[in-house]
Amino acid sequence: MPYPLDAAAVRAWCGLALEALGRQRERIDAINVYPVADGDTGTNLYLTLESATRAVEAAFDGHASTGTAPCLADAIGAMAHGALIGARGNSGTIVAQLLRGMTEVLAAGGGADGGPEALRSALRRAAASTYEAVAHPVEGTVLTVATAAATAAEAAAGDAAAVARAAHDGARTALKATPAQLAVLGRAGVVDAGGCGLVALLGALADALSGEATAAPVALRADAPLPEAGGREATRHEVDGCADADEDGPAFEVIYLLEADDAAVARLRTRLDALGDSLVVVGGDGLWNVHVHTDDAGAAVEAGIEAGRPYRIAITHFGGAARTREPELAARAVVAVVPGAGLAGLCAEAGATTVSVRPGEPPASGELVQAIRQAHAREVMLLPNDPDLRHTAAAAAEQARTEGVRVALIPTRSAVQGIAALAVHEPDRSFDEDVVAMTAAAGATRYAELAVAERQSWTMAGVCQAGDVLGLIDGDVAVIGAELAATAMTVLDRMLSAGGEMVTLVLGDGVPAALAERLEQHVRERYLAVDTVVYEGGQHAAPLLIGVE
Template structure:
């Protein structure tokens, strides 16, 4: 079969195939995590991001190649999770911009779009690292440009790109020593090649792809009956939709919609505007939006009914009260990503306005972060990601919002807590950000968890199920006993400038376990203050804050 041009229908099928193949191989990609800790989620994040792209494509009423690519870009932008998901969304954004509004595309068009995809992703990362998904994307793009003029068959063209992309992927361990030590290729690069392979398979087999996998990640709602007063709800319909438009005056459009309700969020991307509003007249809002372009992904919920029959995700039943649905307009609002009942309570005590459930293995999406921003009514909003894999999504949400949003790049729960202790609601934003960043620099984070696979790091062999003590990207202690590993880890972490150790103990441990550890630490570090707190975090026996 020879294919010289790809139309929108075929491109749609390619995207669905990419999402399906990513979903089928996500656990293999997760297992490529360099650190053998139970939070390898690159495959999961890329799969969820691609599923979000496909859901947006399925909402299209008509298909041409350019519109399909733009829908994928828009969906991935909102659904991006983790660093790998954000980079994937940027690749799709550049790819869509490269295709513009083309009805059909040939190999030259595809090559140019792949090059713009790579360029866009590189620009989105402050300090690009070679040997990652970026390198694989660039390799594919450069090779595509090289062969596009001589290869006009799209099928052969894609096959050759995939073959070369896998060649680049297999060389990533030579570019990043940490990959070579762990004996793995880059997980993000592997995810990208799975997406390209899935796209290729979909357009060559001719078989229809079942879409059940798209909904496989959606949690079934649990209905909780509560007697909640609904008389105070001024605007009864939560209305959300996307406008396919290149209209750029978002501020003017926002002002026009403001008269119809409150809780208004208007964010724009390449070729779309996403709207969220609470209103009593959803029809009038939709009519106003139709003046700008076609609508899709329309969702209208009766909030009075929802408040009487509260619906939450199965995993969030115990977290219903962890969020404040609204806060009064004030100088500062703080959003924190957190996991664990006890850690949530600590953040509440430190006056966090909105807690987003998430962390290791459950990174919130850009849209989750945007919804939190929308809920917090404050002059200045500070986001604490508390995980290095959430910072890019937080930055992306900030860029999409019209509010004054600041992302403090906290990479752990202890960093988030220290930043909040340094926060002063009476101080101006610049001084607060400076003080909070300084506080982060004074705290060290240590964690005790278990190994999920055999590996070798820095010449040290690690076996599956070993207890390991880590800080940042270093494994400092290995053993079979949680307490012994914790003691060894802290001995290596504590220095002459340290004076306080805070212990957050997680699910699977009892308070007496943590108190026993605390007693031993008090004997070992006589002049230290030792604090024990219930964290309730999964996967990690202990999280330590050392100051």
């Protein structure tokens, strides 16, 4: 029995899509041959839809608490927003844009019309929007599959369920043709991985509206390799809808959410296009998801800082391991959770895969597991850099171990301890020796941070008022002051009274360099044998992080 395209149908769609991608995740990962053959397209799509599903459930819960029910606009808007903030990789980012394109149509006029004509228009807008988001579109990818789905939907008669089924069938047919459109697929004898995920997504939509199960999963292998059968090579700017399939491609994948206006994003696109490949920028209304492959991860993050406010920054170092069909794993890698853009760039330059967080939005264990996978190493050192992430990081490490990765959880409680641990990381020595050295370096680093009190409260140092500057040493409030520099000097004096050879200062977002100069001078004048190093961290929660070794 067909069902209307309403909020309940969107909720059912999310659940069915997540189930379908869960079943097919490993199969899709296995055929992922570009932009780099890192075998994560299925996983990225699953995580993207998982975020979308959580957002839809939150929308239903929010309405239930007020005794109301969400409309189509509420549900499809939540699905698109959840996919945007949780998008992973090229394919996940493109699917987020597809959902946003559908939302532009289905949420119009309050989302009351979920009929067949609205669905046709939504699928057409979804396909068109992906071409707008991708810097250098190419056929034979998920973009082609989306366009074929929209074309088939436009030709279909009947209700919304019939339109969705036609879109699914059109996508399946287009997917089978992708190996003949791109020689890189033909030689590997596989269909496009991102397109395969989109077929699963559309199949789930058809199931949600029709109440009937789809046919058997689509074949992932081409009938035969087609290296010369009309397919052309992907150029430097043409893979997964965008860029670069050659073995000498960029070294880093950089992804972040960005708060910025349209004009700034237009400039950002131009700059990132000159920096690298696989450029996809999706979103709107002030919030964007940015994805690029580049050799200069720091410059890609700095471009985001110039455009607006980047956060949830994830930098993956390909390291050449993912440039062949069967990637050779690196011996050892580091995964670090960092609180700011500057720290993300610093750790990435040191070879670490990073997960950047924003205040109040800690990473889930699934995000850390995915970062461990993306490190492409047999052994991984995991740096949580936050005491509140201990259990999350432990769960992620345990999950990764079940997948055959040897993971050591280094007990870093602050980013400055993570910097110290990363500085002594030596992948050429034995695993156990490296764990001991990194743990010892972190443990030998006392850490502090300055924060601004949001309200009156009791602390270990007495009662603070809203607006007071708090100096926390090893996690406890030790100093309450009225001014940032003076409070920082008091904190440094207390920490250095127990000795120390090196002071690390990590400046937060918007903190002037003059503060670092004052603190450097203070240390130099009072502690002659102590060196000071300063980093632009870009963290939002703490104006200053301090480490003493």
